[in-house]
Amino acid sequence: MSAREEVLARVRQALGETRTPVPEVVRDYRLTDGRPAGDEELLTLLVDRVEDYRATVLRCGPAEVGATVRAALDQGLGTGWAAGDVVVAPGLAADWRPAGCDVDDDRPAVQLAERAASVTAVAVAIAETGTLVLDGSPACGRRALSLLPDCLVCVVTADQVVGSVPEGLARLDPLRPLTMVSGPSATSDIELQRVEGVHGPRTLLVVLVGG
Amino acid sequence: MTAVDLGMPGLPHAPRGVGHLRGAESFPDAARGALRNGQLRANLGHATSTIRGKRANVVGELPDWEQLRAAGKALKTATMARLDEHLEELERQVTARGGVVHWARDANEANEIVTRLVQATGTSEVVKVKSMATQEIGLNEALEAAGLDVFETDLAELIVQLGEDSPSHILVPAIHKNRAEIREIFARTIPGVDPGLTDDPRQLAMAARAHLRERFLRARVAVSGANFGVAETGTLTVVESEGNGRMCLTLPETLITVMGIEKVVPTWRDLEVFLQLLPRSSTGERMNPYTSAWAGVTPGDGPQEFHLVLLDNGRTAVLADEVGREALHCIRCSACLNVCPVYERAGGHSYGSVYPGPIGAVLSPMLTGVEDNASLPYASSLCGACYDVCPVAIDIPSILVHLRGEHVEAVARDRDRPTAEAVAFRGLAKAMSHPRLWHLAQRAARLGRLVSRGRPTLPNALPPPISGWTRSRDLPTPPTKTFVQQWTEEHRS
Ligand code: SF4
Numbered sequence: 001m002s003a004r005e006e007v008l009a010r011v012r013q014a015l016g017e018t019r020t021p022v023p024e025v026v027r028d029y030r031l032t033d034g035r036p037a038g039d040e041e042l043l044t045l046l047v048d049r050v051e052d053y054r055a056t057v058l059r060c061g062p063a064e065v066g067a068t069v070r071a072a073l074d075q076g077l078g079t080g081w082a083a084g085d086v087v088v089a090p091g092l093a094a095d096w097r098p099a100g101c102d103v104d105d106d107r108p109a110v111q112l113a114e115r116a117a118s119v120t121a122v123a124v125a126i127a128e129t130g131t132l133v134l135d136g137s138p139a140c141g142r143r144a145l146s147l148l149p150d151c152l153v154c155v156v157t158a159d160q161v162v163g164s165v166p167e168g169l170a171r172l173d174p175l176r177p178l179t180m181v182s183g184p185s186a187t188s189d190i191e192l193q194r195v196e197g198v199h200g201p202r203t204l205l206v207v208l209v210g211g
Numbered sequence: 212m213t214a215v216d217l218g219m220p221g222l223p224h225a226p227r228g229v230g231h232l233r234g235a236e237s238f239p240d241a242a243r244g245a246l247r248n249g250q251l252r253a254n255l256g257h258a259t260s261t262i263r264g265k266r267a268n269v270v271g272e273l274p275d276w277e278q279l280r281a282a283g284k285a286l287k288t289a290t291m292a293r294l295d296e297h298l299e300e301l302e303r304q305v306t307a308r309g310g311v312v313h314w315a316r317d318a319n320e321a322n323e324i325v326t327r328l329v330q331a332t333g334t335s336e337v338v339k340v341k342s343m344a345t346q347e348i349g350l351n352e353a354l355e356a357a358g359l360d361v362f363e364t365d366l367a368e369l370i371v372q373l374g375e376d377s378p379s380h381i382l383v384p385a386i387h388k389n390r391a392e393i394r395e396i397f398a399r400t401i402p403g404v405d406p407g408l409t410d411d412p413r414q415l416a417m418a419a420r421a422h423l424r425e426r427f428l429r430a431r432v433a434v435s436g437a438n439f440g441v442a443e444t445g446t447l448t449v450v451e452s453e454g455n456g457r458m459c460l461t462l463p464e465t466l467i468t469v470m471g472i473e474k475v476v477p478t479w480r481d482l483e484v485f486l487q488l489l490p491r492s493s494t495g496e497r498m499n500p501y502t503s504a505w506a507g508v509t510p511g512d513g514p515q516e517f518h519l520v521l522l523d524n525g526r527t528a529v530l531a532d533e534v535g536r537e538a539l540h541c542i543r544c545s546a547c548l549n550v551c552p553v554y555e556r557a558g559g560h561s562y563g564s565v566y567p568g569p570i571g572a573v574l575s576p577m578l579t580g581v582e583d584n585a586s587l588p589y590a591s592s593l594c595g596a597c598y599d600v601c602p603v604a605i606d607i608p609s610i611l612v613h614l615r616g617e618h619v620e621a622v623a624r625d626r627d628r629p630t631a632e633a634v635a636f637r638g639l640a641k642a643m644s645h646p647r648l649w650h651l652a653q654r655a656a657r658l659g660r661l662v663s664r665g666r667p668t669l670p671n672a673l674p675p676p677i678s679g680w681t682r683s684r685d686l687p688t689p690p691t692k693t694f695v696q697q698w699t700e701e702h703r704s
Contacts, residue, residue: 002314003313003314003315003316003320004302004314006314006316007298007314007315007316007472007521007523007527008295008298008299010222010523010527011294011295011298011472011527011530012295013221013222013527013531014222014527014528014530014531015292015294015295015530019292019293020292021292022289022292022293023285023288023289023292024285025282025285025286025289026278026281026282026285027282027484028275028278028282029275029278029279029282029484029487030274030275049497053500106511109461109462110428110429110462113424113428126498128497129490129497129498130497130498131498136509136512142511142512142513143457143460143461143503143512143513144461144462144512144513147454147457147458147461165483165486165487166480166483169479169480169482169483169486170480170483174441174444174446174479174504174506175308175444175446175506176506176509177503177504177505177506177509177512177513178502178503178504178505179457179501179502179503179504180486180498180501180502180503180504181500181501182496182497182498182499182500182501183500184500185452185453185454185500185501186452186453186500187366187412187416187452187453188383188452188494189365189366189367189370189383189385189453190366190385190390190393190412190415190416191254191257191258191261191389191390191412192258192261192262192383192386193261193412195412195413195416197413197416197417197420198366198416198419198420198452198453198454198455199364199420199423199424199427199453199454199455199457199458200453200454200457200500200501201454
């Protein structure tokens with residue numbers, strides 16, 4: 001017998017000839033937050049939760065995204081940064097992109113480690129947990145892009161902000177490579193004290209558009 | 212309680228001689244040493260009380276925590292009831308998306324598969340994300356024996372690896388070390404580390420970052436575990452904090468994921484429950500910093516070769532035990548460790564297995580067969596705190612009593628007559644399943660403490676069959692307060 005057949009046969013033996021009926025799963029937890037996506041209260045909640053992870057949020061109107069992304073980079077890198085320090089997701093809207101900075105292409109992923117910052121969009125944001133989800137689409141970029149540069153700027157539009165985890169997951173395609181980001185990388189391994197910034201970006205800035 | 216044979220004949224346990232499920236000494240012997248170590252107790256007390264407070268805060272925020280918990284339990288029960296079907300579906304979906312699925316009957320087979328896969332890539336270095344399954348099977352030792360270099364990348368695992376130590380907690384494997392001890396390990400073992408390194412946790416974390424950065428960038432093969440594997444889509448997930456997981460899941464050309472067969476969940480939607488239960492229960496955060504999810508291979512993004520190794524190693528023997536089966540529901544959050552008065556005093560190493568604390572006390576003996584971990588079902592005061600915090604509501608105290616009963620039955624079978632323990636534990640099992648009886652029994656025990664006050668041991672003149680037990684045991688006088696009473700008083704806050 002192959003290992004596959006044997007493990008499956010063991011499972012069947014363990015469960016017995018007459019199987020117990022599968023219990024019904026009652027989903028009487030909160031499926032929605034009750035507030036519609038983009039509701040001002042949700043935006044406020046998202047800001048509060050993201051800042052609780054010691055990330056920074058900058059809010060702006062739809063016409064000011066480019067300028068606000070630049071302001072975020074000023075905060076993350078200091079005002080002396082050069083366009084060449086920054087690389088953006090290939091599908092990021094052209095007017096969100098600071099002039100002169102590089103668009104990610106199919107260069108070897110490890111080369112992204114030489115860049116100081118990256119800018120991406122997100123697929124969805126979950127207010128209650130302060131979570132941004134990147135889904136590998138052109139606007140979010142490949143996973144290495146939001147991982148290797150030490151400073152990450154994510155642009156979130158108000159309509160992408162939902163209240164709860166169930167609402168957030170329902171908007172995602174589980175066949176795509178997903179990265180859920182809740183604050184900068186962190187560790188609690190030393191005396192269970194949270195320290196921000198280990199291997200992932202040490203600085204996370206969120207540009208929240210609209211609302 | 213249903214009387215089901217532990218590990219029905221024919222369903223093999225985790226084999227001896229490989230992996231980390233069995234300790235060199237019994238729990239009481241190992242714990243005796245730990246109890247004398249004041250530094251260890253202080254480190255553990257500090258860390259577990261911090262995490263208990265954080266968990267309580269974020270759990271209290273959710274008005275539907277109990278509903279989520281009930282859904283988590285029901286989802287796990289439903290999954291186990293059709294485990295074979297979900298595993299086959301997972302295999303189909305992972306394969307359809309460009310992954311390769313391997314099956315491993317036990318630790319030896321899983322280690323062989325992973326070693327062969329690594330060797331086939333022609334590289335000699337492997338980066339690893341912390342994973343309980345790979346610790347359980349002793350994968351690092353197997354890879355090293357094959358001449359490969361293994362680098363643990365989780366900060367706590369790194370501390371353990373550099374300190375030539377072993378993990379003592381599911382979530383925070385170096386919980387037994389304080390910052391000064393960690394500083395000492397780093398200063399001694401990391402080549403080229405700044406001699407001015409202090410014990411500030413931030414500086415220590417930065418030293419680890421610098422140490423591992425180059426390794427990540429040149430790594431060609433990574434090995435990970437998985438928190439959940441979604442059958443309907445073939446999506447695997449890793450829940451983490453530091454970003455070392457993302458490095459391993461993203462940068463190498465080849466990714467090998469070792470997953471216990473019980474980690475499958477039927478649908479993507481089920482994660483809406485577990486991704487709320489897990490982070491709040493484990494690190495006490497609303498959400499952990501990073502959760503990665505991937506299905507097979509994505510062109511142009513991440514590893515272009517993906518292998519999933521599905522591991523049994525005694526799990527089907529646990530599944531065969533209708534009472535103990537529930538231990539397979541564990542999502543490894545470690546909340547039960549953090550509230551356990553026995554864990555807090557004895558420490559993780561005393562359990563002799565990679566699974567310490569209350570869940571380890573039930574899971575390890577069931578994976579190995581109770582004869583190989585016979586003292587673990589007794590490593591508990593049955594106070595019930597573990598059940599109260601468990602995000603999937605595993606009734607650990609009842610499984611402990613069940614295992615004690617089974618152990619005692621096995622011993623009695625050997626001797627061909629029921630022992631006092633057998634009788635006592637059968638009575639205990641009965642009492643615990645009837646709340647009123649249990650309450651009465653506790654009151655009676657308190658009375659016993661009053662009667663024996665001031666005397667070093669209980670009198671031998673107890674009525675049979677208990678006398679048969681006390682004569683051979685030199686039973687210590689019960690303390691004037693129960694463990695639970697004392698624990699509640701100490702932790703009332
Ligand atoms: S038994 Fe429950 S509380 Fe303990 S680690 Fe597993 S899921 Fe967490």
